[in-house]
Amino acid sequence: MSYIPAEKLRDEARELIEKIDFSALKPKDRLAIPMQEMPAQEPSVRAKNIQEVAIGYFEEQVRLEAERCLQCKNAPCIKGCPVAIDIPGFIKAAAEGDYQKSVNIIKNNSMLPAICGRVCPQETQCMAECTVGKSLKDMDKSVAIGRIERFVADWEREQGRMSLPEIAPATGKKVAIIGSGPAGLTAAADVRKAGHEVVLFEAFHKLGGVMIYGIPEFRLPKVILDKEIENLLSMGVTIKKNFLVGRTRKLSDLLEKDGFDAVFVGTGAGLPNFMNIEGEGLVGVSSANEFLTRANLMKAYTPDKADTPIFTGKKTAVVGGGNVAMDAARMALRVGAEEVYVIYRRTEKEMPARREEIAHAKEEGITFLFLTNPKRIIGDKDGKVTGIECLKYELGEPDDSGRRKPVEIKGSEFVLEMDSVIMALGNSSNPLISHTTPEINVNRWGNILADGDQKTSMDRVYAGGDIVLGAATVILAMGEGRKAAESINKLLAE
Amino acid sequence: MSRVLEKTQLSRDVFQLVLEAPEIARERRAGQFVILQADSDYSERIPLTIADADETVGSITVIFQVVGKSTLKLAQLNAGDVVENVLGPLGMPTHIEKVGTVVCVGGGIGVAPLHPIAQAMKKAGNRVIIIMGARTKELLILEDEMRAIADEFIVCTDDGSYGRKDLVTVPLKEICEKGGVDLAVAIGPAIMMKFCAETTRPFGVKTFASLNTIMVDGTGMCGGCRVTVGGKTKFVCVDGPEFDAHEVDFDNMMLRQRSYKPQEQEANHKCRLQQAVDELQEHK
Numbered sequence: 057m058s059y060i061p062a063e064k065l066r067d068e069a070r071e072l073i074e075k076i077d078f079s080a081l082k083p084k085d086r087l088a089i090p091m092q093e094m095p096a097q098e099p100s101v102r103a104k105n106i107q108e109v110a111i112g113y114f115e116e117q118v119r120l121e122a123e124r125c126l127q128c129k130n131a132p133c134i135k136g137c138p139v140a141i142d143i144p145g146f147i148k149a150a151a152e153g154d155y156q157k158s159v160n161i162i163k164n165n166s167m168l169p170a171i172c173g174r175v176c177p178q179e180t181q182c183m184a185e186c187t188v189g190k191s192l193k194d195m196d197k198s199v200a201i202g203r204i205e206r207f208v209a210d211w212e213r214e215q216g217r218m219s220l221p222e223i224a225p226a227t228g229k230k231v232a233i234i235g236s237g238p239a240g241l242t243a244a245a246d247v248r249k250a251g252h253e254v255v256l257f258e259a260f261h262k263l264g265g266v267m268i269y270g271i272p273e274f275r276l277p278k279v280i281l282d283k284e285i286e287n288l289l290s291m292g293v294t295i296k297k298n299f300l301v302g303r304t305r306k307l308s309d310l311l312e313k314d315g316f317d318a319v320f321v322g323t324g325a326g327l328p329n330f331m332n333i334e335g336e337g338l339v340g341v342s343s344a345n346e347f348l349t350r351a352n353l354m355k356a357y358t359p360d361k362a363d364t365p366i367f368t369g370k371k372t373a374v375v376g377g378g379n380v381a382m383d384a385a386r387m388a389l390r391v392g393a394e395e396v397y398v399i400y401r402r403t404e405k406e407m408p409a410r411r412e413e414i415a416h417a418k419e420e421g422i423t424f425l426f427l428t429n430p431k432r433i434i435g436d437k438d439g440k441v442t443g444i445e446c447l448k449y450e451l452g453e454p455d456d457s458g459r460r461k462p463v464e465i466k467g468s469e470f471v472l473e474m475d476s477v478i479m480a481l482g483n484s485s486n487p488l489i490s491h492t493t494p495e496i497n498v499n500r501w502g503n504i505l506a507d508g509d510q511k512t513s514m515d516r517v518y519a520g521g522d523i524v525l526g527a528a529t530v531i532l533a534m535g536e537g538r539k540a541a542e543s544i545n546k547l548l549a550e
Numbered sequence: 551m552s553r554v555l556e557k558t559q560l561s562r563d564v565f566q567l568v569l570e571a572p573e574i575a576r577e578r579r580a581g582q583f584v585i586l587q588a589d590s591d592y593s594e595r596i597p598l599t600i601a602d603a604d605e606t607v608g609s610i611t612v613i614f615q616v617v618g619k620s621t622l623k624l625a626q627l628n629a630g631d632v633v634e635n636v637l638g639p640l641g642m643p644t645h646i647e648k649v650g651t652v653v654c655v656g657g658g659i660g661v662a663p664l665h666p667i668a669q670a671m672k673k674a675g676n677r678v679i680i681i682m683g684a685r686t687k688e689l690l691i692l693e694d695e696m697r698a699i700a701d702e703f704i705v706c707t708d709d710g711s712y713g714r715k716d717l718v719t720v721p722l723k724e725i726c727e728k729g730g731v732d733l734a735v736a737i738g739p740a741i742m743m744k745f746c747a748e749t750t751r752p753f754g755v756k757t758f759a760s761l762n763t764i765m766v767d768g769t770g771m772c773g774g775c776r777v778t779v780g781g782k783t784k785f786v787c788v789d790g791p792e793f794d795a796h797e798v799d800f801d802n803m804m805l806r807q808r809s810y811k812p813q814e815q816e817a818n819h820k821c822r823l824q825q826a827v828d829e830l831q832e833h834k
Binding site for chain 1: 573574577582587590591592593594595619620623634635636637638639640766767769770771772773774776778783785788799802805806808809810813814
């Protein structure tokens with residue numbers, strides 16, 4: 057995928073619209089409409105600014121993209137969506153130009169459409185099931201569901217009148233939601249809708265969890281996040297920031313002393329993983345969590361204003377192949393790195409990052425070293441990173457995840473000069489809740505064990521999102537938050 | 551949001567703030583810390599140990615040394631001002647039990663976090679020996695408070711301007727040689743803690759150090775505070791802040807503490823210049 061200027065995409069869409077008779081479209085005609093690319097800032101410009109990379113569809117593009125949908129009766133895409141949004145329904149409304157109706161349909165299942173449209177891995181979810189992609193024998197050509205979702209959500213926000221769900225009469229019951237990330241926010245909204253009092257506890261000074269500290273501004277502008285959260289909380293949710301459940305108050309005290317009837321734990325991912333190789337303690341090595349938190353939450357990308365420093369090397373290596381690795385690599389460019397390398401031990405095909413992020417990273421000039429893995433990090437006499445020694449790998453037999461296992465090639469060591477290294481290898485669980493609440497059972501990685509209803513081993517306590525799943529996605533966390541809310545509402549109705 | 555109830559300047563660069571924080575005052579235990587952030591948008595998050603707390607008033611006391619822009623910002627607050635964000639209590643509380651004789655060694659600003667630990671050790675029925683030291687007399691803090699707790703009290707300065715002219719490790723060694731020490735707790739600059747550990751090691755005296763590493767969130771998320779303890783990676787914010795001092799890789803910790811030195815120096819330089827400019831303008 058090479059970069060196409062936004063204006064060109066708009067002009068092409070305009071021309072095409074003139075040529076199509078939308079009143080008599082047959083499936084074959086729909087399949088003939090080209091998939092609409094996402095307009096984006098010019099790569100060399102955006103690599104030096106923090107503004108959102110993807111600009112969003114032009115109205116003409118939404119029309120065309122929505123008309124590509126075949127409106128399948130069996131709607132396979134819905135099965136691919138963790139929160140089961142009525143995808144053909146909202147796309148049909150978008151095609152008809154009724155954006156309010158479209159966004160309302162989405163909101164029946166997702167309270168954060170502008171966010172999901174931007175950060176969901178659609179290609180492994182809804183788009184992976186799309187009949188259009190299957191018919192064209194190219195799943196990258198499935199209907200761009202997320203881009204349409206983003207357009208209608210942005211449209212509603214820009215109208216300045218975001219609709220609110222109806223709230224049932226007060227029940228007198230009180231629910232504690234721990235963590236204000238995607239799982240917690242979704243659970244808070246759904247529990248509130250049922251008329252229960254909701255108190256949302258957040259350890260940080262800002263709401264949003266991974267969406268505020270992890271996902272960068274250039275992928276998810278914070279004004280959009282704030283707006284979406286603000287809208288959700290206008291349903292009447294009490295917020296307690298700077299409150300770390302487990303430390304500021306024990307979870308059991310919330311239930312036993314503070315009058316809460318149920319608790320949802322959505323505390324998210326925890327401690328970053330390292331490789332345990334030589335040199336990880338050198339100055340210039342950080343976890344992606346730390347690097348991104350400094351950049352995003354602490355706004356270190358504005359060094360003239362922010363007090364929090366960030367380590368800015370000229371040559372930065374990012375180890376890992378997920379969305380967090382892409383975010384860290386692209387953020388490194390934006391805070392001053394001249395050369396950025398992504399080191400990944402498998403091939404591009406196995407990379408868990410969203411396709412669009414990989415494509416954007418490449419356009420911005422990031423170098424990908426596939427089938428490569430660090431062996432050690434090298435430092436100078438002052439303990440500063442000077443390089444990274446890597447090994448080449450090849451793919452062997454499939455492993456437990458079904459992906460072919462990377463195997464090192466003996467004697468293939470080589471050294472790359474580097475002055476900073478960012479480890480983006482996923483997280484293990486945060487031990488805080490489990491350490492301070494022994495009643496909650498966890499697995500051997502420390503993730504909370506929850507049943508199909510998101511219920512934990514502790515009475516009246518539910519959990520969901522990354523603290524249960526390990527590192528997953530915003531939408532899966534929302535799905536679990538939603539399921540937990542349903543269980544809590546059922547429990548409190550008894 | 552926490553209101554500043556009281557502010558005291560303890561020495562030229564050391565300040566004490568009493569903050570309104572009833573939830574933290576209620577839950578905190580000796581050895582725990584808080585994270586302070588002057589304002590939500592651009593201020594840094596600073597980890598500071600809770601030096602004292604009053605549950606009835608609902609207040610906590612923090613003591614800090616002005617070392618850069620962010621601590622200077624805090625030092626400029628006065629009674630009635632607010633600190634926008636205070637999070638805590640964080641970290642594992644100190645394990646307090648009656649072991650017999652405990653030597654508490656505090657260096658410089660490290661006396662502040664040592665104070666609640668010494669207090670709790672005393673309350674648990676231990677015989678508490680306190681050694682506190684500083685570069686020079688005017689940098690000594692909490693002397694009266696510590697003296698009041700101690701069964702035996704030794705104060706040292708590097709320059710001999712007050713008490714013994716010694717590093718804290720000298721009396722620590724003497725005490726270990728006399729025997730009968732069951733536990734040592736050392737809190738201060740990393741280099742001091744390192745040498746305290748080396749001093750007690752040959753005597754087999756169990757020694758704890760409270761580590762003050764770089765942190766961002768303080769809740770087990772960023773990994774900036776990682777240290778090597780007994781060959782394993784540990785996180786000061788959730789596994790600590792106290793660790794077996796004989797197992798801590800202090801050299802690597804000191805290295806990592808200096809990670810942002812160039813940026814800190816620049817920020818400090820700029821903000822002190824600005825302060826000087828402001829003062830000049832006030833005089834005009």
